[in-house]
Amino acid sequence: MDSLELIRKIPKAELHLHIEGSLEPELMFEIAKRNQIPIRFQSVEEVRKAYSFSNLQSFLDIYYEGARVLLKEQDFYDLTWAYLLRCKEDHVVHTEIFFDPQTHTHRGVSFETVFNGIHRALCDARVEWGISFKLILCFLRHLTEEDAFETLRQALPFKKEIIAVGLDSSELGHPPSKFKRVFEAAIAEGFLTVAHAGEEGPPAYVREALDLLHVSRIDHGVRSIEDAALFGEIVRKRIPLTVCPLSNVKLRVFPELRKHNLKKLLHAGACVILNSDDPAYFGGYLNQNFIETAKALELNGEEIRKLAENSFEGSFLESSQKDAWLQKIREIK
Numbered sequence: 001m002d003s004l005e006l007i008r009k010i011p012k013a014e015l016h017l018h019i020e021g022s023l024e025p026e027l028m029f030e031i032a033k034r035n036q037i038p039i040r041f042q043s044v045e046e047v048r049k050a051y052s053f054s055n056l057q058s059f060l061d062i063y064y065e066g067a068r069v070l071l072k073e074q075d076f077y078d079l080t081w082a083y084l085l086r087c088k089e090d091h092v093v094h095t096e097i098f099f100d101p102q103t104h105t106h107r108g109v110s111f112e113t114v115f116n117g118i119h120r121a122l123c124d125a126r127v128e129w130g131i132s133f134k135l136i137l138c139f140l141r142h143l144t145e146e147d148a149f150e151t152l153r154q155a156l157p158f159k160k161e162i163i164a165v166g167l168d169s170s171e172l173g174h175p176p177s178k179f180k181r182v183f184e185a186a187i188a189e190g191f192l193t194v195a196h197a198g199e200e201g202p203p204a205y206v207r208e209a210l211d212l213l214h215v216s217r218i219d220h221g222v223r224s225i226e227d228a229a230l231f232g233e234i235v236r237k238r239i240p241l242t243v244c245p246l247s248n249v250k251l252r253v254f255p256e257l258r259k260h261n262l263k264k265l266l267h268a269g270a271c272v273i274l275n276s277d278d279p280a281y282f283g284g285y286l287n288q289n290f291i292e293t294a295k296a297l298e299l300n301g302e303e304i305r306k307l308a309e310n311s312f313e314g315s316f317l318e319s320s321q322k323d324a325w326l327q328k329i330r331e332i333k
């Protein structure tokens with residue numbers, strides 16, 4: 001079987017996907033129109049042209065701008081449904097989705113509106129074709145600790161449906177330590193934890209995420225390898241790294257895909273997982289990330305299988321469900 005066919009056929013889990021980052025320009029225009037929200041672009045082509053970024057912040061500015069069109073529960077439903085259709089196409093059988101409530105509550109949209117729209121789409125897809133899912137609430141790290149505490153409070157009525165809390169947005173200058181207390185409070189409420197760290201930020205931020213936020217996974221974490229002791233621990237403890245190659249190139253974490261360290265991380269024994277991050281902005285959903293990365297780094301079938309296996313190993317599925325998917329992967333010849 002060639003690589004393309006293997007990538008298409010193999011079941012995969014996606015563990016690093018910002019639902020607001022799956023807002024395609026076409027849907028942005030459609031929702032803007034029905035909500036009568038002005039947007040500064042004249043056409044879908046013009047929007048796409050603006051998607052040229054110099055770093056994380058230059059992307060975040062436009063990502064928050066795009067999210068302004070989302071007001072009603074149906075908007076969040078349509079956004080999520082469109083992403084789920086792409087999962088179906090790419091044989092993503094399990095997805096763990098980040099959502100950023102503060103991006104919306106700060107504009108007067110209630111937590112409940114955001115949550116209900118996303119969750120209803122997920123439940124409908126589960127009924128329709130059997131995809132499984134988890135939801136992860138991300139705190140925006142450029143905002144204050146108090147704001148994160150308020151968001152945690154708003155999440156409590158929905159806590160049975162939210163597996164974990166995470167940390168995203170501008171990394172530099174906003175170390176994990178800023179959120180130590182709110183993560184402790186979230187853990188006391190029964191949430192698991194994850195955090196973006198070591199994307200643009202130094203390995204010291206990864207260390208803080210592990211020691212102070214008690215994370216189960218590191219989102220990105222590509223810079224962990226700069227600290228041998230830290231990286232050794234990540235390998236030994238099989239702490240998953242949810243790596244996003246197309247994102248990393250778009251945001252200039254690596255100058256080109258051929259220079260990405262994913263293969264190096266994988267061969268050093270880390271539990272590396274491939275993800276799309278913000279696919280509407282970074283040029284591709286999960287299979288596109290697999291295809292382009294496999295080509296640029298010359299990944300063989302065994303390495304592609306390992307990435308798919310890791311996606312289930314690193315997920316928040318029950319171990320019996322993980323085993324069932326690992327068995328299915330073994331059956332693909």
Ligand code: HPA
Pocket residue numbers: 018021056063168169170171196199247277278
């Ligand atoms: N990094 C940090 N914050 C984000 C990202 C990312 O790649 N995408 C959406 N919010």
Ligand code: ZN
Pocket residue numbers: 016018168196219277
């Ligand atoms: Zn991300």
